[in-house]
Amino acid sequence: MPLSEHEQRLLDQIERALYAEDPKFASTVRGGRLRRPSRRRRVQGVVLFVLGVVALVLGLVFQWFVAGFPIVSVVGFLLMFAGAVLAITATGGKKGEAAAGEGDGKASPAGDKEKSRFTSRMEERFRKRFEQE
Structure with a gap:
């Protein structure tokens, strides 16, 4: 169920406040992904x-x-x-690859196979929202 415009504005406001208040925590939360074990x-x-x-x-x-x-x-x-x-459990390896992939906004070919299209679209929307500010 999609959020109403009012709820979306409130969520955006909360996200901006979080980035303003604690940018280190916000970037940690944003960068955190669950990985599958190899x-x-x-x-x-x-x-x-x-x-x-x-x-x-x-x-x-x-x-x-x-x-x-x-x-x-x-x-x-x-x-x-x-x-x-x-x-x-999965190890925290491949951090360099993940950081490189996030920097240019493009996902690696292996990452595309594992992610669903829905997840990829949502992550891209989330990334674009914060790059605009």
Whole structure:
């Protein structure tokens, strides 16, 4: 549902006030994007998770205890956890590429494939609005 003209003016006014009050925060919020983890990172995470499952099961089957503590099973669980975190999180890499892409207002070819047309249009409108001021 689109905003009314009054609501749009109020939103623009709030955005201008935010830039005037705290430009560093505003630029941080504007530049922040959620990234998907790379394919390599996801594969590494899945492999680590599977190794963790194997270690967990082996620890239960062979019941290797150190001081009454199932150390192999715990290590397996930790490997599973680390693999899951690795597979679902993205690193902050490629900051230089993102900054270069924002400077000229053109998106990279790889970025175009990942973004939907709607998202691209909305980002472009948002960028144009603040470049005019």
